[in-house]
Amino acid sequence: MLKIKELETPCLVLNRSKVQRNITTIEQRLARLGASLRPHGKTAKCIDVIRMLAPQHQKRITVSTLKEAEYFFSHDITDILLAVGITPSKLPRLKNLIEQGAQLTIILDSIEQVVFVSQYAAQHDLNIKVLIEIDCDGERAGIPWDDDQLLAVGRALIAAPGVTPIGIMTHAGGSYHCKTPEQMIQMAEQERTAAVKSAQRLTDLGIHTEVISVGSTPTALFAENLEGITEVRAGVFMFNDLVMAGLGVCHFDDIALTVLTSVMGRHTAKQRLLVDAGWMALSRDRGTASQLVDYHYGAVADEHYNQIRCLSVNSTNQEHGIIECQSQQASQFRLLFVGTLLHVFPNHACATAAMHDRYYVTDDGVTISDVWHRVNGW
Amino acid sequence: MLKIKELETPCLVLNRSKVQRNITTIEQRLARLGASLRPHGKTAKCIDVIRMLAPQHQKRITVSTLKEAEYFFSHDITDILLAVGITPSKLPRLKNLIEQGAQLTIILDSIEQVVFVSQYAAQHDLNIKVLIEIDCDGERAGIPWDDDQLLAVGRALIAAPGVTPIGIMTHAGGSYHCKTPEQMIQMAEQERTAAVKSAQRLTDLGIHTEVISVGSTPTALFAENLEGITEVRAGVFMFNDLVMAGLGVCHFDDIALTVLTSVMGRHTAKQRLLVDAGWMALSRDRGTASQLVDYHYGAVADEHYNQIRCLSVNSTNQEHGIIECQSQQASQFRLLFVGTLLHVFPNHACATAAMHDRYYVTDDGVTISDVWHRVNGW
Structure with missing residues (x-):
């Protein structure tokens, strides 16, 4: 050998014993909180790593590119969330995946996006599942949960053909800037609150919010309450790294x-x-x-x-x-x-x-x- | 179309008209100085880009990895300089290339390296061409031209079986920190001087220094005198970038x-x-x-x-x-x-x-x- x-x-060396331990840590933690994991494929980009998760966590995945989506679909993972905002040039490959049987969900946060996705879907006789992206920390994309833009996008999705709103997603990228465990716990709760409150606003509009998706490795590992959350997304936890160790999310030996x-x-x-x-x-x-x-x-x-x-x-x-x-x-x-x-x-x-x-x-x-x-x- | x-x-877009203009600029400049180019393949990593150079500049290449060496060799470029210090694990692929007919030259700067390269070469009945790496600016690897370590490595190469010293190489990485054209011109001269003086010391030892190799895109474009230099290595010039524009090596429009x-x-x-x-x-x-x-x-x-x-x-x-x-x-x-x-x-x-x-x-x-x-x- x-x-x-x-x-x-x-070359890149992966210590499988450590990966298994890291996976067990998060699976046990989320099980205690009654939450379910949708692993993020963007770190490993490798089916063999995903296959190390418990069987119930191999049924759905988060991806950052269409190439990952196609790859994991070719390895029989059909429930796929593309967790980066949709743009027009990505629609043809999205269509191919859906036509081949993928249960693909996209995210968006603007009426502009609703319009071009809906037009494309209607034109190609597709029905595309959509989560509205929520901004829980001002870090990147999304609509703040209390912003009326959320209702405007929700109403546009209800009215538009070819798209079906099924819930919300948010990502607490701000957790990477936390300095203490207390801040991390607070950030996880901020992420959860933004998710639950925005979902409630959409439910009030008449949308069936079956997906309330949160996640980042730090918040997934520090959350003390995940009530109301249907899935947690995380990816880096499988490998861990010096940034995670510096945040107190793992030990050096877990990398x-x-x-x-x-x-x-x-x-x-x-x-x-x-x-x-x-x-x-x-x-x-x-x-x-x-x-x-x-x-x-x-x-x-x-x-x-x-x-x-x-x-x-x-x-x-x-x-x-x-x-x-x-x-x-x-x-x-x-x-x-x-x-x-x-x-x-x-x-x-x-x-x-x-x-x-x-x-x-x-x-x-x-x-x-x-x-x-x-x-x-x- | x-x-x-x-x-x-x-995705990555390459503007071929600009590449051609950038290539012409450096080829004309080096021709005026009577110097010859050994293009560096590490930026483009693409035979089609190298094929845009004048025919005489497609006959030899500099590479940063064995994979590049194998790739360019498979596209009929046989005279290859691996311009990163040699380590033991790279020897088997080096051997394969040489046995297939590549005129491969390696670089080193220590007696430790002379010993393991020579042992491997002698054991496999190879003769490996070697340049001694010279440090012209304290930035990275190499031996200062006036350091007696240069003579020690030179003597070791003369004595060791399976290796043939054919000259020196140096790289003025310090040119990336220059702030003015005057500093760049001075850095190019410093690179040239270190190269010529170290080669002279090896000649005095009895080594036939047929290769005196310098280069970096900034020094290649600012050098005013390349007397005594047998080849100039550069790669970024083909594409240029914001760092090069910031250094005054190119205009924004040349990127x-x-x-x-x-x-x-x-x-x-x-x-x-x-x-x-x-x-x-x-x-x-x-x-x-x-x-x-x-x-x-x-x-x-x-x-x-x-x-x-x-x-x-x-x-x-x-x-x-x-x-x-x-x-x-x-x-x-x-x-x-x-x-x-x-x-x-x-x-x-x-x-x-x-x-x-x-x-x-x-x-x-x-x-x-x-x-x-x-x-x-x-």
């Missing part, structure tokens, strides 16, 4: 995804180590830059996953990672010969995984038991 | 690569426009952050390439780009309906192109005349 030490670097890299240069005079994972392998994501501990382009561990606390990838070029060492780290330094393998723990699992087309899967941290492929692009 | 306005977003995106939301109350190009399509590169004009995640133009000066992509999520508008921009804003197409000019062409698997090629900015594929990964 192939061993980690035989892998060509840089299941690493980039395996080789030392390619030791420059003692410059106190510098060069590795063959640059931004092409690690991504340019600097998510920990605004956190208490800044890992620059990633934390470093030895081949056996033991963190080398004094080292991080300080800067990157395309195929070079540069680890600058403090003088007191010189003793560590001497052991890191050219060719030594290191694991780099990523700031942001979605971004780092996106730079690769496959996962080298390990259970024991020594041998590779599987190679799993990702679906990148659009 | 497919039109730009019919493309599904997000040949854009991400085509659709408006997917207009939030007038928040003065915010959402587009469907997030960091997955644009990359997380923030190269202009340290420049005079910070374009955040990219500058914005309309479908006809007219820059909308008041707009840039201020922040990104995975599949969302967020354009925050000042109130005085409200008049622009009203014209940007959901579905409106925009071009986003990238901070860093290498990083943005790396997020895509193909280029939609246009000559006239209206129709798509070709679709060209990239070779991503390792």
Whole structure:
């Protein structure tokens, strides 16, 4: 069997035991709260990872691209939520999926979108299921729950042919800026409240709000009450990353995804180590830059996953990672010969995984038991 | 013929007329200086782009990965320089390429590397051509030209079986931090001097230094003297980007690569426009952050390439780009309906192109005349 030490670097290593533990954590937590999970496929982009969830969580999925939708549909997941606002150029592939039998739901937050989706649907004899996107934290898209625009879009959906409003969705992206567990709990409750209140307004309009969808990994793991919520979306939790660890959402040891890299240069005079994972392998994501501990382009561990606390990838070029060492780290330094393998723990699992087309899967941290492929692009 | 306005977003659009102009600029400049180009394949990663160079510049190439090396070799470019320091796990594929007839040259800067490369080469009856990497600016890898380590590595290469030293290479990454044309000219001269002086020291050792290789797009375009240099490496110049424009290496109008995106939301109350190009399509590169004009995640133009000066992509999520508008921009804003197409000019062409698997090629900015594929990964 192939061993980690035989892998060509840089490459992506996925520790399956840690993925399983991360999945169990969220499944148990949501079960206690009586909530159901609609996993987000955007982090893993890989059916084999989704197949590690409990059977009831493999029946429906959240996606960020039509390519993911097509991929998961081809692997028999039919209930799919495209959780990024709809645009006209995406309609033909949406139509193909629906005609092939996908139970596809889209999101929107404007009358403009209702108009072009409805026109297209009516013209092609489709019926498209729609969630109205709610803004619960001012971070990105959506309509605030108490804004009258919500009712205007709701009424437009009721009146328009070819579209069926079935509820609302919201995403508390603001949870990524929380500093304490209390703030995270409060953000989860803010997300829930916005969802439930907006759904009630639409119910009052006469819409059958069968879906009330919330989610982000931090709020999914910190929510203490999910009453009224029909599904929770989350994806990063499967892998976790340094940003999640910095938020207190997971421990460092829960990070299941690493980039395996080789030392390619030791420059003692410059106190510098060069590795063959640059931004092409690690991504340019600097998510920990605004956190208490800044890992620059990633934390470093030895081949056996033991963190080398004094080292991080300080800067990157395309195929070079540069680890600058403090003088007191010189003793560590001497052991890191050219060719030594290191694991780099990523700031942001979605971004780092996106730079690769496959996962080298390990259970024991020594041998590779599987190679799993990702679906990148659009 | 497919039109730009019919493309599904997000996607990468390459303006071939601009690529041709950029190529002509550097070819004429280097011809005037009597220097020869070894194009770097790491930006375009596409044989069709390399085929736009003058015939004499298609005979040899620089690559950053073995995958690029294999790809360009399969397209009949046999003289290949792998311009990233060698590590042990890369040797088997290197061997395959050499055995298939590739004239492959590697770089290294330590005796450790000489030892494992020589052992492998001798064991497999190979002869591997080697350049010693020189550090001309303290930015990354390499040995300073006046460091005695240079002679030690040179002597080790002479003594070791299976390796043939053929010269030196250096890369003035520091040119990316220059603020004025004068600094750039000085940096180019610093790069040239380090190259020529280190080559002389190796010649004095008895090494036949047939290759004296320098390069970066800024120094290639600002060098006023390339005496003693046998080849100039550069890659970004083919596309250019906002960082290059900020450095004064090109004009905004020379940027040949854009991400085509659709408006997917207009939030007038928040003065915010959402587009469907997030960091997955644009990359997380923030190269202009340290420049005079910070374009955040990219500058914005309309479908006809007219820059909308008041707009840039201020922040990104995975599949969302967020354009925050000042109130005085409200008049622009009203014209940007959901579905409106925009071009986003990238901070860093290498990083943005790396997020895509193909280029939609246009000559006239209206129709798509070709679709060209990239070779991503390792």
